[in-house]
Amino acid sequence: MMRRILIVDDDKNFLVSLKDALEKYEGFEILTASTGSEAEKMLREEPSVDLIISDLKMGEIDGLQLLTYVSREFPSLPFILMTAYGSPAIKKKVQELGAGYLEKPLTLKTLINAIDTVLEKEEPTEGIIKNFSAISLAQLIRLEGKSCDVLIISERGEEGILGFLSGDLIYARTENLEGDEAAKEIFKWKGTRLFIKAYQKHPQNVQRSLESLILDAAREKDEEKNSKLNYEEKNKKEGKMPLPYEEIMENFKEIPGYIGAAIFNVNGEQLAFHSLKDDEKLKKYFLQMTSLFVAGDKAAEKTGAGGMDFIQTDSDLGKFLARRGEKFIAMLMLEENGNIALAKEALEEAAEKI
Numbered sequence: 001m002m003r004r005i006l007i008v009d010d011d012k013n014f015l016v017s018l019k020d021a022l023e024k025y026e027g028f029e030i031l032t033a034s035t036g037s038e039a040e041k042m043l044r045e046e047p048s049v050d051l052i053i054s055d056l057k058m059g060e061i062d063g064l065q066l067l068t069y070v071s072r073e074f075p076s077l078p079f080i081l082m083t084a085y086g087s088p089a090i091k092k093k094v095q096e097l098g099a100g101y102l103e104k105p106l107t108l109k110t111l112i113n114a115i116d117t118v119l120e121k122e123e124p125t126e127g128i129i130k131n132f133s134a135i136s137l138a139q140l141i142r143l144e145g146k147s148c149d150v151l152i153i154s155e156r157g158e159e160g161i162l163g164f165l166s167g168d169l170i171y172a173r174t175e176n177l178e179g180d181e182a183a184k185e186i187f188k189w190k191g192t193r194l195f196i197k198a199y200q201k202h203p204q205n206v207q208r209s210l211e212s213l214i215l216d217a218a219r220e221k222d223e224e225k226n227s228k229l230n231y232e233e234k235n236k237k238e239g240k241m242p243l244p245y246e247e248i249m250e251n252f253k254e255i256p257g258y259i260g261a262a263i264f265n266v267n268g269e270q271l272a273f274h275s276l277k278d279d280e281k282l283k284k285y286f287l288q289m290t291s292l293f294v295a296g297d298k299a300a301e302k303t304g305a306g307g308m309d310f311i312q313t314d315s316d317l318g319k320f321l322a323r324r325g326e327k328f329i330a331m332l333m334l335e336e337n338g339n340i341a342l343a344k345e346a347l348e349e350a351a352e353k354i
Helices: 012-022 036-045 063-073 088-096 108-119 134-144 179-188 210-238 243-253 279-303 340-353
Strands: 003-008 028-033 051-055 079-083 100-103 148-153 159-165 168-174 193-197 258-265 270-275 310-315 318-324 328-334
Touching: 003 012, 003 036, 012 028, 012 108, 028 036, 036 051, 036 063, 051 063, 051 108, 063 079, 063 134, 063 193, 079 108, 088 100, 088 134, 100 108, 134 148, 134 159, 134 168, 134 179, 134 210, 159 179, 168 179, 168 210, 179 210, 243 258, 243 270, 243 340, 258 279, 270 279, 279 310, 279 318, 279 328, 318 340, 328 340
Parallel strands: 003 028, 003 051, 051 079, 079 100
Antiparallel strands: 148 159, 148 193, 159 168, 258 270, 258 328, 310 318, 318 328
16 A cells, blocks of 8 residues: 655755655655645645654744644644754653654664554554643743744633743733733643744743743642532532532633623522622622523413523623523623633533533
8 A cells, every 4th residue: 555655854865865765665655845834735735645754943834833733734644753953852742742753863774663653553643733732832842942932722712822932931921811820821721722833022021931830830720620629529518509510610610701600490599600790780680581581481381382491692791691401590691702602512511411
């Protein structure tokens, strides 16, 4: 079976010699590109490639940027990074990002073995950089001494920017935070997608070292997790809010644009409530909307018609959404630019849990 391999390196003599050597082996069709942008263009026009082997240090688009592009656009495509400036630390970080690693100068036997190892797997790697680690990428950028911006998008749609100058993290920003606090928040995000972009001049707002920010982010994440577990255990012992309600409320709070949320039973009794703004106004509005659901249920009983299951409407307080389950009514209030799709998804998940 003919396997197509794309080799990317800005050393054209190295490319030619590698292509000639590999084509002597049966079963390989070798494609070459001398720049990252040329490789991206080839993949768009001719996506049926089985493996990419790329140099790490190149010009306009280097191997790391090409790796992020491939992981986003062709997540099952295996990738091997080569470098003449290798170290155990760089090797570790490259492998953490899901790519193979080779150091130059390399022998043809070493390269063939690496290719065989990747292509002989029964199944392709699922997502070469599945769930990008912002921490691993930041550490690799530090080791490479690279200047670039990294756009980070979390699984919940939150966006942030990290700016690196000669490998040092000097700038960080999210929608609500800047500087050290923004960097720590980004490092705590789950399921991130990362996009490496050209460095833009930023005013320095990060004061602490990358290492200390990463350690603090990990510590805070553990503390938040332990605090939540302790709180749930305390509530369970004291017979307070049922655990599913607490979990649902925590999920609601992570929705971009979140203002507040509440859970009522079908009799209109409040089971849970939280608000970032004016508690009394929001609580009053939620109670009014609950009354509509209860009244609708009573009317449905008399007429035999179905009651209301879902409401979405604009109010003076923001965008209101509510989902009625068999035994509860869950409500959310979002800002004008809040993520409606995630809110609906969270309400449906709530309906399944209770």
